[in-house]
Amino acid sequence: MTGSKIKDSAGYRIFTIFNYLFLTFIAVVTLYPIYYVVMASFSNADALSLHSGILIRPLAPYSLEAYKRVFQNALIMSGYKNTIIILLAGLCFNLVLTAVGAYFLSLKDVMFRNVIAVLILFTMYFSGGTVPVYLNIKSLNLMNSLWSLILPAAINTYNLLIMRSAFAAVPDSLVEAARLDGATHFKILKDVMIPLCKATLAVMVLYYGVAHWNAWFNASLYLQTADKFPLQLILRNLLIDNSTSGMTGVMDADDAVRFAEMIKYALIVVSSAPIIILYPFLQRFFTKGVMIGAVKG
Amino acid sequence: MKKNSSNKNNKSGESLGVRVKKDLKRNYSAYLLVLPVLVFYGVFAYKPMYGAIIAFKDFSPRLGILDSPWTDLYGLKHFLSFFQSYYFGRILKNTLVISFSTLIFSFPAPIILALLLNEVRNRRFKKAVQTISYLPHFISLVVVCSLITMFTSHNGMIVDFLSVFGFETNMDLLNNKKLFVPIYVISDIWQKIGWDSIIYIAALAGIDQEQYEAARIDGANKWKQMLHVTLPGIAGTIILLFILRIGQIMNVGHEKIILLYNDGILETADVISSFVYRRGILESNWSFSAAVGLFNSSINFLLVILANKISKKFSGTGLW
Numbered sequence: 001m002t003g004s005k006i007k008d009s010a011g012y013r014i015f016t017i018f019n020y021l022f023l024t025f026i027a028v029v030t031l032y033p034i035y036y037v038v039m040a041s042f043s044n045a046d047a048l049s050l051h052s053g054i055l056i057r058p059l060a061p062y063s064l065e066a067y068k069r070v071f072q073n074a075l076i077m078s079g080y081k082n083t084i085i086i087l088l089a090g091l092c093f094n095l096v097l098t099a100v101g102a103y104f105l106s107l108k109d110v111m112f113r114n115v116i117a118v119l120i121l122f123t124m125y126f127s128g129g130t131v132p133v134y135l136n137i138k139s140l141n142l143m144n145s146l147w148s149l150i151l152p153a154a155i156n157t158y159n160l161l162i163m164r165s166a167f168a169a170v171p172d173s174l175v176e177a178a179r180l181d182g183a184t185h186f187k188i189l190k191d192v193m194i195p196l197c198k199a200t201l202a203v204m205v206l207y208y209g210v211a212h213w214n215a216w217f218n219a220s221l222y223l224q225t226a227d228k229f230p231l232q233l234i235l236r237n238l239l240i241d242n243s244t245s246g247m248t249g250v251m252d253a254d255d256a257v258r259f260a261e262m263i264k265y266a267l268i269v270v271s272s273a274p275i276i277i278l279y280p281f282l283q284r285f286f287t288k289g290v291m292i293g294a295v296k297g
Numbered sequence: 298m299k300k301n302s303s304n305k306n307n308k309s310g311e312s313l314g315v316r317v318k319k320d321l322k323r324n325y326s327a328y329l330l331v332l333p334v335l336v337f338y339g340v341f342a343y344k345p346m347y348g349a350i351i352a353f354k355d356f357s358p359r360l361g362i363l364d365s366p367w368t369d370l371y372g373l374k375h376f377l378s379f380f381q382s383y384y385f386g387r388i389l390k391n392t393l394v395i396s397f398s399t400l401i402f403s404f405p406a407p408i409i410l411a412l413l414l415n416e417v418r419n420r421r422f423k424k425a426v427q428t429i430s431y432l433p434h435f436i437s438l439v440v441v442c443s444l445i446t447m448f449t450s451h452n453g454m455i456v457d458f459l460s461v462f463g464f465e466t467n468m469d470l471l472n473n474k475k476l477f478v479p480i481y482v483i484s485d486i487w488q489k490i491g492w493d494s495i496i497y498i499a500a501l502a503g504i505d506q507e508q509y510e511a512a513r514i515d516g517a518n519k520w521k522q523m524l525h526v527t528l529p530g531i532a533g534t535i536i537l538l539f540i541l542r543i544g545q546i547m548n549v550g551h552e553k554i555i556l557l558y559n560d561g562i563l564e565t566a567d568v569i570s571s572f573v574y575r576r577g578i579l580e581s582n583w584s585f586s587a588a589v590g591l592f593n594s595s596i597n598f599l600l601v602i603l604a605n606k607i608s609k610k611f612s613g614t615g616l617w
Contacts, residue, residue, distance in 0.1 A: 052457040101334035111320035128345025129590030131577035214437035239443035
C-alpha cells in the first residue's frame with residue numbers, strides 16, 4: 001500500500017454535506033430563540049401582537065419603548081444593583097475560601113488532609129435537604145439579608161476541586177524550596193501558587209460570577225422585601241408568575257396589556273446582555289474549567 | 298481523591314500523639330488557613346445534616362430542633378405517612394419518567410454532536426458551531442424557562458410554527474399535562490447539548506492520530522474508522538459518564554420544575570424535590586417534607602456509591 005490517501009467514498013461525501021447542513025440547523029435552532037427575543041424587543045407593540053411565526057427583523061415602526069419602561073422601573077434597577085452587590089461581595093468570599101481550601105487539599109505532607117478531604121467531598125453527595133438548609137439559614141438570622149445569598153454560596157465544592165487540580169499541578173520543587181526558605185503556607189499560596197494559577201483563578205471568577213448572576217432560588221426562599229431582590233428573582237416574578245404588579249407606576253392597565261409582551265422581551269435582553277456580550281471573549285476560560293475538572297487527581 | 302498521604306512521620310514509629318504534635322507544629326499555618334473553610338462546611342453543610350433529624354420529630358420552631366418531640370412509630374411517622382400517601386407513587390413515577398427520558402434523549406445528544414463535529418474539517422465552521430452551542434449553558438434558568446413559557450403559549454412562536462403543520466390549539470402547551478415531559482426534555486437538550494459535548498470533543502481530540510493512519514493503511518474507510526477507532530476511543534468516557542448519570546437517576550432538580558409547572562399539571566410534573574419544596578417551604582410542613590427529602594437524598598447517596606463502585610470496576614476510574 002502506498003501512503004496515498006484513500007479518496008472519500010461517495011457515501012461519505014454525501015454524509016459530509018448532510019453533516020454541515022445538520023450542524024448549521026443545530027446552530028440556528030440554538031441561536032434563534034435568543035435572536036427572536038432581541039428582534040421582538042425592538043418591535044412595535046401592536047405589530048408584534050398581530051404577528052405570528054418567525055421573526056427576521058424587528059417589526060416596524062421600531063420602538064425603544066419597552067427598554068425605556070424597563071430602565072425607568074425602580075424595581076428592576078434595584079434588582080440590578082442587588083445582583084451586582086451580591087456578585088462582588090460573593091466573589092471576594094468565593095475566591096479567598098476556594099483558594100485556601102484548594103491549596104490545603106493540594107498539600108502532600110499534612111496529616112489531616114485526607115480526613116478533611118473526605119468531609120468536604122461527602123457534602124457533594126449528601127445534604128441535609130431543602131427544609132433543614134432553610135431552617136438553618138433562619139436560625140442563623142440571615143433571613144431577608146443579602147448575606148443569605150453570599151455566605152452559603154461561598155464555596156462550590158466542584159469549583160474547589162478544579163482549583164485544587166490546578167494547584168496540585170504546580171511542581172513540588174517550587175513549594176519545597178519556598179518551605180525551606182521558611183515561607184509560611186499563606187506566603188506560598190500568595191506568592192507561588194496564585195501567580196502560577198492565574199488562568200484557573202479566572203475560570204473561578206467566571207464560574208462563580210455566572211452562578212451569582214443567574215441565581216434566583218435561594219433569594220426566593222430567604223428574601224422577603226422586594227427592594228432586596230436580585231435581578232433574576234424579579235425576572236421570575238415578572239416573567240413567569242406574570243405579576244406585573246411590580247410594573248405599576250410605569251404602566252396603566254391598558255398599557256400593561258399592550259406592552260406586557262414587549263417588556264418581557266426587553267427584560268430578557270437587559271438581564272442576559274452582560275453574559276451574552278462577554279461570553280464570546282471569555283469562552284476559552286469557560287471551557288478550560290471543564291477540561292481541568294475532567295482530569296481528576 | 299488519591300490515597301497518597303505518604304506521611305514521612307509514619308516511618309519513625311512514633312506514637313500517634315507525638316506525630317499529631319509534630320504535624321501541628323510543622324503545618325499549623327496550613328490548618329490556620331483552612332479553618333474558615335472548615336467553618337463554612339460546618340455551618341452550611343454539616344449543621345443542616347444534623348438539622349435533618351427533624352424528619353424523625355414533630356418539629357416546632359418554638360421548641361427548636363433539640364427539644365421538639367420524637368414522633369410516634371419510633372420516629373418514623375412521617376416516613377410511613379409519606380409511603381402510604383397518594384403522592385408517593387405519583388412523584389416517584391414522575392421523577393423516574395423525567396429522569397429516564399433525559400437519560401434516553403439528553404445523554405446521547407452531546408455524543409452525537411461531538412462525533413459530527415469531529416468529522417468537520419473546516420475549523421472555522423466547527424469553532425462557530427461549538428461557540429453557539431455552548432451559549433444556552435450561560436443563560437439563566439429563569440430566562441430559559443420564561444422563553445419556554447412564552448414560546449409554548451397558545452400564541453407563542455412554537456405553536457405558530459406547529460400550526461404550519463396543521464397542529465392547531467388555543468391552549469398553552471404547558472397546560473397540557475401530556476406535554477410537560479417532552480417540553481422538559483427538549484429544552485434540556487437545547488440547554489445542555491453543546492456544553493456537555495466539550496468533554497467528548499476533548500476525548501476525541503485525545504485519540505492518537507496514528508491509529509487513523511494505521512486504519513487507513515489497512516484500507517478502512519471513514520465508516521470503519523469511526524466504528525473501530527473513534528468510538529472505542531471515547532467509549533471509556535461515555536461509560537464513565539453514563540454510570541455517573543445513573544447514579545443521579547432519582548435526582549431531578551427542583552428549580553426548572555418549579556419554574557415550569559402549574560397546579561393543573563402536577564399529575565405529570567411534580568417530582569420529589571418540587572414536592573418537598575411545596576410541602577416544606579410553602580406549606581411549612583417542616584418535618585414531613587424533611588422526611589421526604591431525607592428519603593430522597595439517602596437513596597441518591599446510595600446510588601452514587603453504587604455507581605462509583607461499578608464505574609471503578611469497569612473503567613478503573615470513579616468519582617473518588
